[in-house]
Each structure stands twice: as C-alpha cells, then as structure tokens.
Amino acid sequence: MLHSSAISLSYSRLRTPSRPAAPPALAADSLAYSLLLAARAVAAVLGGSNLPDALAGHAGEPAAARAAAQDLAYGALRRFAQGDALLAALIARPLAQPEPRALLLCALYRLETRPEAAHTVVDQAVEAAGRLANGAFRGLVNGVLRNYLRRRDELLSGLTGDEARHWHPAWWLRRLRTAYPDAWPGIVAAGNGLPPMALRVNRRRCSRDDYLAQLAAAGIAARPTGTDGILLDRPQPVDALPGFFAGLASVQDPGAQRAAELLDVAAGQRVLDACAAPGGKAAHLLERADVALTALDVDARRARRIEENLGRLGLAATVRVADARQVRKWWDGVPFERILADVPCSASGVVRRHPDAKWLRREDDIAGFAATQRQILGALWPTLAPGGKLLYATCSVFPEENQEQVAGFLAAEARAELVAEEQLLPQGDHDGFYYALLQKAR
Numbered sequence: 001m002l003h004s005s006a007i008s009l010s011y012s013r014l015r016t017p018s019r020p021a022a023p024p025a026l027a028a029d030s031l032a033y034s035l036l037l038a039a040r041a042v043a044a045v046l047g048g049s050n051l052p053d054a055l056a057g058h059a060g061e062p063a064a065a066r067a068a069a070q071d072l073a074y075g076a077l078r079r080f081a082q083g084d085a086l087l088a089a090l091i092a093r094p095l096a097q098p099e100p101r102a103l104l105l106c107a108l109y110r111l112e113t114r115p116e117a118a119h120t121v122v123d124q125a126v127e128a129a130g131r132l133a134n135g136a137f138r139g140l141v142n143g144v145l146r147n148y149l150r151r152r153d154e155l156l157s158g159l160t161g162d163e164a165r166h167w168h169p170a171w172w173l174r175r176l177r178t179a180y181p182d183a184w185p186g187i188v189a190a191g192n193g194l195p196p197m198a199l200r201v202n203r204r205r206c207s208r209d210d211y212l213a214q215l216a217a218a219g220i221a222a223r224p225t226g227t228d229g230i231l232l233d234r235p236q237p238v239d240a241l242p243g244f245f246a247g248l249a250s251v252q253d254p255g256a257q258r259a260a261e262l263l264d265v266a267a268g269q270r271v272l273d274a275c276a277a278p279g280g281k282a283a284h285l286l287e288r289a290d291v292a293l294t295a296l297d298v299d300a301r302r303a304r305r306i307e308e309n310l311g312r313l314g315l316a317a318t319v320r321v322a323d324a325r326q327v328r329k330w331w332d333g334v335p336f337e338r339i340l341a342d343v344p345c346s347a348s349g350v351v352r353r354h355p356d357a358k359w360l361r362r363e364d365d366i367a368g369f370a371a372t373q374r375q376i377l378g379a380l381w382p383t384l385a386p387g388g389k390l391l392y393a394t395c396s397v398f399p400e401e402n403q404e405q406v407a408g409f410l411a412a413e414a415r416a417e418l419v420a421e422e423q424l425l426p427q428g429d430h431d432g433f434y435y436a437l438l439q440k441a442r
C-alpha cells in the first residue's frame with residue numbers, strides 16, 4: 001500500500017540549519033525562477049483561481065521565464081492527482097502550505113519529463129524553496145524530491161487510486177465510464193495529453209493553400225484539416241506565424257471550427273452569437289459570409305477580447321455586454337436567421353487545454369451548468385426567425401449538458417427540429433465538442 005510506505009519526513013529535521021538572512025536573487029533565466037513562478041500560479045489554482053488568471057500575474061516577467069513557468073504549471077495540474085498521491089506517500093503530515101506543496105508538484109512533473117536532469121531539478125527546486133516562507137521548506141523539498149528519485153518505480157507502481165492513475169477526479173471518471181463504457185479510456189488519455197496547435201485561415205485575407213505555402217517558407221510543418229483549418233506539427237509562438245498580427249490566421253481547435261461549418265451562414269443574414277467571447281467562432285462566421293452579426297457576452301472583460309480579435313482580423317460586429325437570458329435588455333425585436341449558442345459549460349471536452357478545470361469543478365456544478373444552458377436556450381429560441389437555425393454548442397462530453405439537454409428542449413418545443421447532431425470526443429487532432437443544429441418550423 002502506497003500510504004503505509006510513507007517515509008516520515010519531519011520538516012524540522014530536514015530544515016537547512018543555517019541560511020543567509022537575505023538570499024541572493026534568483027536569475028530570471030534559471031529553472032528555480034520558473035519553478036517559483038509556476039508554484040505561485042499552481043497555488044493560486046489550488047486556492048480556486050483559474051490558471052490563465054493566475055498566470056496573468058506574470059505579465060511583467062521575461063518571456064522565456066513566463067513560457068517555462070506556464071509549461072510547469074500546466075504540466076503539474078494535468079497530473080495533479082498523481083503528484084498529490086505521491087506527496088501523500090512521501091510526507092507523513094499533509095503539507096498545508098499551498099506554495100511549497102505547489103512547488104513540489106511542479107518539481108515532480110519536471111522530474112518526470114526531464115529525468116536526465118534530475119539532480120539539477122532537485123537543486124533548483126531547493127533554490128526556489130529558499131524564496132518561500134523564509135526558506136523554511138528547503139530541507140523538506142530536498143528530502144522529498146531525493147526520496148522520490150530513490151523510490152520512483154515503487155511509488156508509481158503503488159498508485160492504485162483511480163484519480164492518481166487517471167489524473168482526473170473520481171466523480172468525473174464515474175461520469176465518463178457511465179456515458180462512454182467503451183470510449184472512456186480514450187477520452188481520459190486525450191485529456192491527459194498535450195494539445196496540438198491548430199490554426200484557422202482567414203479566408204478573407206488569404207487562401208489556405210497560400211497560407212500553407214507561407215508556413216512552409218517559414219519552416220513550419222503543417223497540414224490542412226476541415227474546411228479552413230491547419231494543424232501544425234509542433235506548437236509555435238503566435239509571433240512566429242506568418243502574418244498573424246496582420247490577421248491572416250487565428251489559433252482555433254478544429255473541433256471549434258465545426259461551429260461555423262454547421263451553421264451555414266449566408267450573406268445578408270442577421271446572425272446572433274449569444275455567448276461570443278473571446279470571439280473565435282464569431283470571427284469564423286464573419287470570415288465565411290457578409291452577415292450582420294450581434295455578439296453578446298455577459299462578461300465585460302471577455303467581451304473586450306471580441307473587439308480585439310475582430311479588429312486584428314479586419315472584421316466587424318455589434319458587440320454588446322449582456323446576459324443572453326435577459327432578452328428584453330438587448331433584443332430589438334427583429335428575429336435572427338442564425339443563432340450560435342456556445343453556452344458556458346463544464347469544459348470537459350477541453351481538459352488538455354485547461355487542466356485546471358478538472359480540479360476547479362465540483363460534481364454539482366454540472367447540474368448548475370445544465371440549468372444555465374437550459375435558460376439560455378429557452379430565452380434565445382423566441383428570437384429565432386421561422387425557418388431559421390440555432391446551433392447549440394458546448395465543449396463538454398457530459399450528456400447532461402449535451403444530448404440530454406437538447407432532448408429535453410425538443411420534447412418541450414414543438415416547433416424545433418433537430419437537423420444535425422455531433423458529439424466530438426477529444427482525440428489527437430481535435431478537442432471534444434457537442435453540436436446540435438435546431439431549426440424552427442415556418
């Protein structure tokens with residue numbers, strides 16, 4: 001049993017006996033510095049923040065340190081339950097202090113992905129620990145990581161709990177097994193993997209073939225996917241992408257690109273994107289046809305990103321900050337011919353891009369999301385023109401937010417017909433999305 005083999009590390013025993021009162025500053029290009037940044041971000045997530053917000057605090061840091069910290073924080077959170085189980089086995093008393101705990105989680109992740117540099121990783125983690133709590137955890141960090149290296153195989157093979165083995169919460173795994181008795185291992189494996197980087201070419205500015213040629217000229221290997229998409233062999237910083245700031249392409253998962261493909265917008269239509277921020281799908285709709293688009297989002301800060309993204313791409317929409325459910329506050333009474341309802345959801349289809357979501361959600365959040373989704377769908381339906389189409393979309397794989405939601409709506413709404421339905425499960429090339437295209441009888 002993993003826990004019975006715990007080595008009792010008393011942290012007072014391991015505390016470094018004498019430390020300089022004011023340790024010299026860490027070099028910004030050191031692993032210790034990135035570990036420290038990552039630990040602070042992971043600790044913030046363990047305290048309830050989402051990871052992008054936690055990492056946004058690093059805006060003033062050098063780009064290389066930010067990138068390294070991001071990789072460490074994402075990696076540590078992807079396998080959080082495994083790291084936590086290892087710490088439970090390695091430390092007799094649970095470590096209550098969030099930053100040292102997060103530092104250990106980040107260091108364990110780095111040890112797994114850079115085993116050849118194990119001793120450097122341990123030394124750098126100890127250096128980083130010197131900047132936390134007046135260095136009180138240096139000895140503990142040193143002892144835990146060295147013990148881990150000594151006992152790695154035994155510890156890893158002793159991980160028997162579902163969460164530690166599959167890197168997902170137990171309730172989440174239960175739901176996946178129930179909904180997908182055969183496919184759940186693939187969903188879990190995809191969720192634990194690294195996401196590919198995919199682009200959407202702005203067809204108003206450049207053809208996909210032209211853009212593929214520009215990528216090839218820049219030495220970036222890529223292949224086409226879907227109607228407007230490109231998959232890169234290896235992720236790139238956006239400033240390495242030809243013409244990115246001139247609006248030639250956007251970063252968007254191929255699964256997300258299905259939305260504009262399914263909604264089949266045509267020039268002249270009045271179109272609503274009711275949950276639009278940061279504007280990825282709205283931009284795709286506008287790239288495909290000259291529509292009059294209203295883009296709503298309830299979150300003012302996120303709504304500003306719609307304007308930024310459309311501006312970069314040379315596109316325009318009427319952007320409004322409003323709750324889609326409060327129709328009287330934002331609707332002028334003229335029906336829409338197309339509506340995209342890309343509703344807030346559990347994000348259970350995109351955990352490889354948002355590994356923090358797995359640990360921030362609670363099981364009863366799913367019923368909460370389902371209730372909000374039901375309200376948004378019900379509120380939007382009267383704004384759809386007869387003969388018009390509404391695309392209900394989530395980035396979830398839980399049926400309660402998808403098929404069950406739409407089945408309930410169809411049962412209650414006699415004028416709604418389901419004309420297309422897709423459940424994309426996350427896999428190599430794309431994330432997990434659900435789409436239901438509903439048409440209103442004339």
Ligand SMILES: C[S@@+](CC[C@H](N)C(=O)[O-])C[C@H]1O[C@@H](n2cnc3c(N)ncnc32)[C@H](O)[C@@H]1O
Binds near residue numbers: 256278281324325
């Ligand atoms: C899945 S995201 C949308 C992603 C976006 N369609 C895209 O492709 O870039 C869901 C969005 O719904 C917004 N939202 C949540 N509740 C809302 C509501 N009641 N009314 C309008 N927007 C809402 C959130 O702020 C969030 O930006």
